[in-house]
Amino acid sequence: MKTALITGITGQDGSYLAELLLEKGYMVHGIKRRASSFNTKRIDHLYIDQHEQHVNFKLHYGDLTDSTNLIRIIQETQPDEIYNLGAMSHVKVSFDSPEYVANVDGMGTLRILEAVRILGLEKKTRIYQASTSELYGGLEENKNDKGFYDENSPFYPRSPYGVAKIYGFWITKNYREAYNMYACNGILFNHESPRRGETFVTRKITMATAAIALGKQECLYLGNLNALRDWGHAKDYVEAMWRILQQEEPEDYVIATGVTTSVRDFVRLAFAEVGVELTFEGEAEKEVAKVTACNNSAFQLEIGKIVVQIDPRYYRPTEVDLLLGDPTKSKTKLGWEPKYDLVALVKEMVVSDVELVRRDYNAQWEHIVG
Ligand code: NDP
Ligand code: GDR
Numbered sequence: 001m002k003t004a005l006i007t008g009i010t011g012q013d014g015s016y017l018a019e020l021l022l023e024k025g026y027m028v029h030g031i032k033r034r035a036s037s038f039n040t041k042r043i044d045h046l047y048i049d050q051h052e053q054h055v056n057f058k059l060h061y062g063d064l065t066d067s068t069n070l071i072r073i074i075q076e077t078q079p080d081e082i083y084n085l086g087a088m089s090h091v092k093v094s095f096d097s098p099e100y101v102a103n104v105d106g107m108g109t110l111r112i113l114e115a116v117r118i119l120g121l122e123k124k125t126r127i128y129q130a131s132t133s134e135l136y137g138g139l140e141e142n143k144n145d146k147g148f149y150d151e152n153s154p155f156y157p158r159s160p161y162g163v164a165k166i167y168g169f170w171i172t173k174n175y176r177e178a179y180n181m182y183a184c185n186g187i188l189f190n191h192e193s194p195r196r197g198e199t200f201v202t203r204k205i206t207m208a209t210a211a212i213a214l215g216k217q218e219c220l221y222l223g224n225l226n227a228l229r230d231w232g233h234a235k236d237y238v239e240a241m242w243r244i245l246q247q248e249e250p251e252d253y254v255i256a257t258g259v260t261t262s263v264r265d266f267v268r269l270a271f272a273e274v275g276v277e278l279t280f281e282g283e284a285e286k287e288v289a290k291v292t293a294c295n296n297s298a299f300q301l302e303i304g305k306i307v308v309q310i311d312p313r314y315y316r317p318t319e320v321d322l323l324l325g326d327p328t329k330s331k332t333k334l335g336w337e338p339k340y341d342l343v344a345l346v347k348e349m350v351v352s353d354v355e356l357v358r359r360d361y362n363a364q365w366e367h368i369v370g
Helices: 012-023 044-051 067-077 098-118 160-179 201-213 234-244 263-273 328-334 342-360 363-367
Strands: 003-007 027-032 057-061 081-084 126-132 183-188 220-222 253-255 276-281 288-294 306-310
Touching: 003 012, 003 067, 012 027, 012 044, 012 234, 027 067, 044 057, 057 067, 067 098, 081 098, 098 126, 098 160, 126 160, 126 234, 160 183, 183 234, 201 220, 201 263, 201 342, 201 363, 220 263, 234 253, 234 328, 253 328, 263 276, 263 342, 276 306
Parallel strands: 003 027, 003 081, 027 057, 081 126, 126 183, 183 253, 220 306
Antiparallel strands: 276 288, 288 306
16 A cells, blocks of 8 residues: 655645545545644545544644654655645735745745655655746746747746745755655646635636625626636646656656636636626726626526626736646656546536535625635
């Protein structure tokens, strides 16, 4: 039986990866932070029945800012594979707490690598580092000839988050080269799911779509509608993480769908799932989306109703305008291909959020900041 250790197990990706590894017969250890309220809702279904089915699933308290607990947990668990997914992962919030982000997302990666070295596990333990398309910064001139970002495209991060993650990227590569460690970067483009954090744009949109359709919310406030992202499904992407660690040689890989879509079009697709057609009008901060047709008898919205407005509070000091990844290497070397396309992803998220809003609407959702 292989043993894996996942940092960030309580997050979106950690929860899907834990499920995947348990299915594959792994012993799965996860590091969770102590919080004043429950923070394990994404993995409770794995945790609750640990006395019966999943005795091969164990959580440990810890934090990426604390080397001592990382060394202790790695020593205790002796993992064959470490997936370092833990991070302060919100780009906009990273402008508010840049030092913390550098500590967790940058130095945290070093702490994991050093812990493995200190414990003499360099030959045994393979390490996956959660790198990101934010490293590219969306600069037009850095795209490849085909108009995509690939493993050879230059980096130009545009946020404290991106800058912290670039340290994580290079220190992982450096430890691979300096100490012959099996340490790899997955450069993952945006990936979403019904478990996506509520302050990321896709989930904010699908939750609001559900709440507006069900008459529980008036309007959705967003920032930059022109931003373009290469959106995939988290379930597909954790499969790629696992494949990256199963290769003969450690290498870095771009994981993406190769399709990019604007935030505005994501909004259109989400509302289309509840039978509502939108028309966008106006410029910049005055842009709004109005209902122009409503084709689902379960969701009756007034024609002409404004359901999306701009709130400049959600603009970023420096923005990444466009992300589009080239999945050629992951396709050919890993044999990886996404199973979900964007329409299927949006559908799953909207259906899940309609269910959630019906069951358990919380008026605070209208004021989600992020
Ligand atoms: P989430 O924000 O959903 O999860 C982040 C996880 O990190 C949570 O479990 C969180 O714990 C944990 N964490 C935060 N701070 C610390 C800390 N100081 N010590 C230990 N753990 C901590 O992110 P995702 O699941 O979406 O992403 C996983 C990783 O992949 C992240 O590193 C992210 O930066 C990266 N990434 C994500 C992409 C995406 O589109 N989703 C794309 C590319 C990279 P808690 O639950 O207590 O907050
Ligand atoms: P991103 O994701 O910054 O790409 O980082 P996010 O969903 O936060 O933003 C995507 C784009 O949408 C624009 N936007 C808004 N974003 C948010 N959060 N809220 C809004 O109201 C809003 N309106 C418009 C943003 O400006 C941006 O252009 C995610 C994270 O998961 C990172 O951890 C990961 O590394 C990258 O994806 C790849």
